[in-house]
Amino acid sequence: MQEKNRGLALFTLLVFLFLLGPLLIISFTSFEPGTVLKFPPEGFSWRWYENILEVEMFMTTFKTSMFVSLAGNLLALALGIPAAYALSRFQFKGKAALNAIFISPVLIPGIVMGFAMLKYVIIVYDLPIYAGLLAGHTVLMLPFIIRVVASSLANFDFAVEEAALSLGAGRLETFFKVVLPNIRSGIIAAILIAFLESFNNVDISVFMTGPGVSTLPIQMLTYVENNFDPTIAAISVLLMIVTAILMFIIERLIGLSYFTKR
Amino acid sequence: MALLMLENVSVAYDNQYILQNFHLHIERGQLISLLGPSGCGKTTTLRLIAGFLEAKDGRFLFEGKDYTRVPVNKRNFGFVFQSYALFPHLSVYDNVAFGLRLRKASESEVKKRVTAILDVVSLGGFEKRFSKELSGGQRQRVAIARALVIEPDLLLFDEPLSNLDANLRINMRVEIRRIQQELGITTVYVSHDQEECFSISDQVAIMNKGVIEQLDAPATIFKYPKTEFIARFIGFTNFIAFGERTEQNGQIILRTGNHTFVAANHPGTANPSGKKCALRPDDLLVTTEDAQDVNRLQGIVKVSTFLGRSYQYVVETELGDFTVNQEMETPYRSGQKVNLLFPKDKMVLVD
Numbered sequence: 024m025q026e027k028n029r030g031l032a033l034f035t036l037l038v039f040l041f042l043l044g045p046l047l048i049i050s051f052t053s054f055e056p057g058t059v060l061k062f063p064p065e066g067f068s069w070r071w072y073e074n075i076l077e078v079e080m081f082m083t084t085f086k087t088s089m090f091v092s093l094a095g096n097l098l099a100l101a102l103g104i105p106a107a108y109a110l111s112r113f114q115f116k117g118k119a120a121l122n123a124i125f126i127s128p129v130l131i132p133g134i135v136m137g138f139a140m141l142k143y144v145i146i147v148y149d150l151p152i153y154a155g156l157l158a159g160h161t162v163l164m165l166p167f168i169i170r171v172v173a174s175s176l177a178n179f180d181f182a183v184e185e186a187a188l189s190l191g192a193g194r195l196e197t198f199f200k201v202v203l204p205n206i207r208s209g210i211i212a213a214i215l216i217a218f219l220e221s222f223n224n225v226d227i228s229v230f231m232t233g234p235g236v237s238t239l240p241i242q243m244l245t246y247v248e249n250n251f252d253p254t255i256a257a258i259s260v261l262l263m264i265v266t267a268i269l270m271f272i273i274e275r276l277i278g279l280s281y282f283t284k285r
Numbered sequence: 286m287a288l289l290m291l292e293n294v295s296v297a298y299d300n301q302y303i304l305q306n307f308h309l310h311i312e313r314g315q316l317i318s319l320l321g322p323s324g325c326g327k328t329t330t331l332r333l334i335a336g337f338l339e340a341k342d343g344r345f346l347f348e349g350k351d352y353t354r355v356p357v358n359k360r361n362f363g364f365v366f367q368s369y370a371l372f373p374h375l376s377v378y379d380n381v382a383f384g385l386r387l388r389k390a391s392e393s394e395v396k397k398r399v400t401a402i403l404d405v406v407s408l409g410g411f412e413k414r415f416s417k418e419l420s421g422g423q424r425q426r427v428a429i430a431r432a433l434v435i436e437p438d439l440l441l442f443d444e445p446l447s448n449l450d451a452n453l454r455i456n457m458r459v460e461i462r463r464i465q466q467e468l469g470i471t472t473v474y475v476s477h478d479q480e481e482c483f484s485i486s487d488q489v490a491i492m493n494k495g496v497i498e499q500l501d502a503p504a505t506i507f508k509y510p511k512t513e514f515i516a517r518f519i520g521f522t523n524f525i526a527f528g529e530r531t532e533q534n535g536q537i538i539l540r541t542g543n544h545t546f547v548a549a550n551h552p553g554t555a556n557p558s559g560k561k562c563a564l565r566p567d568d569l570l571v572t573t574e575d576a577q578d579v580n581r582l583q584g585i586v587k588v589s590t591f592l593g594r595s596y597q598y599v600v601e602t603e604l605g606d607f608t609v610n611q612e613m614e615t616p617y618r619s620g621q622k623v624n625l626l627f628p629k630d631k632m633v634l635v636d
Contacts, residue, residue: 186428201372
């Protein structure tokens with residue numbers, strides 16, 4: 024028994040090493056004082072973290088990324104919450120089909136989505152790059168918003184809504200005073216999940232960016248094509264920290280099991 | 286004129302009628318129950334009155350005004366749900382205050398009325414609690430207070446006690462009746478629990494397949510059911526279908542095959558089309574004597590069971606099996622020949 028447990032522990036450790044090893048290596052190398060990525064690092068310095076602030080493109084693309092993820096988030100919420108509400112609250116013809124359509128951006132490979140968006144948003148409708156990027160990210164975030172909000176509405180007793188109506192509240196008033204406060208944690212989780220998906224996205228962004236407009240992940244890709252210094256490692260560490268914090272909040276709000284139920 | 290009138294109302298889901306040509310009149314100040322098996326349309330009727338459902342045809346009049354198309358939130362009716370439906374994000378105080386604040390009452394007015402109504406439902410001191418910190422009975426009392434505080438024109442209950450345990454149910458229904466009578470508020474109460482409806486209502490409407498089969502005072506229904514469905518529903522187990530019914534010397538003569546029975550004239554036999562005799566197991570008599578000629582039926586004891594106070598027999602006769610309860614010292618044996626006696630004044634004639 025003891026022997027078997029030890030074997031299992033070793034195996035688990037190996038899996039963890041395999042999963043987390045690259046992240047650890049990146050973290051160490053980000054403190055490299057030299058100009059070339061090396062593992063193990065030959066010293067300790069913050070110089071590449073300072074370099075992030077000095078490379079102007081990182082700052083502009085970071086702002087673009089933040090803007091696209093936050094504004095897209097608001098758009099996706101404005102579309103997604105009513106959609107999730109309708110899908111949970113009402114029975115109607117074509118409900119299953121609508122459900123499938125709303126979820127489809129998750130199922131279709133990002134590269135296909137990206138290409139399709141490029142074809143229509145940029146080429147056929149000739150939208151400005153910024154608007155196209157925003158539209159792409161809204162579509163990207165929409166299914167996450169709908170799924171998370173719908174799953175928190177699934178635990179909502181709609182008799183509560185009827186109670187508010189019977190007490191004299193109008194439909195909209197009921198939605199804002201009774202439904203929204205009760206799915207608040209679901210909505211916050213949806214915002215964070217969608218934000219992570221959008222902020223880290225490469226495959227759609229790569230099609231939707233163009234001259235002068237780029238997102239941080241795309242800028243990082245461009246950077247490593249020409250530079251071998253540890254700046255990217257430093258950015259990666261920062262992104263990891265932000266992601267970890269957001270994940271922790273999501274876990275607190277709805278539990279990470281949401282991701283494994285997919 | 287009645288306070289509430291449903292006239293010729295129809296409700297349908299997917300072209301399937303749940304209520305059709307439905308009529309119901311309710312007088313001011315009464316507590317009326319809608320009782321029936323699941324799927325009989327009682328909840329549909331209640332939701333229609335509340336305004337959660339819209340009638341396909343027909344009219345709904347309230348105080349003489351047409352309410353058919355008035356939306357829920359403009360009706361000023363209190364609704365108490367089976368699941369309580371308290372607002373989970375609000376305290377007891379804010380739950381009860383919800384309707385008053387929508388009516389733009391001042392905070393001092395809100396405070397006065399919420400405090401007063403919480404006293405009525407014996408929940409003074411619970412203002413700061415949240416729904417999840419209350420027991421089922423307390424939640425339902427908050428729900429009742431929330432519905433009452435807006436001084437509704439009509440109070441509606443949808444199986445309010447079915448999620449509570451047996452003892453609490455009895456306490457709560459007494460409570461509901463007390464509050465209803467204290468405030469003199471017209472109430473419609475839906476339940477599938479017969480005892481609950483009979484114990485608290487002024488009138489009971491027994492529904493079956495979207496139709497009210499009988500609407501009467503509880504005691505009247507209990508003694509004189511009008512249809513076989515109702516008779517079975519309230520515990521009549523013995524039936525004889527007669528082919529012929531005539532009146533003679535103030536009595537009713539009933540014939541089937543070569544059997545003749547006589548029933549007395551009373552409200553339970555007054556229905557001229559009633560040709561089916563219904564009897565409770567407690568009202569039939571079993572005897573081994575041959576004394577009486579009328580209303581006597583020979584039979585053989587098929588099953589004999591002990592019920593504690595009495596014995597229950599299933600007696601096989603030419604007209605089918607009959608169930609009889611009788612208190613006695615030494616029971617009849619299975620297979621024993623007996624006579625069943627049908628008391629004239631206990632026979633009820635139903636459709």
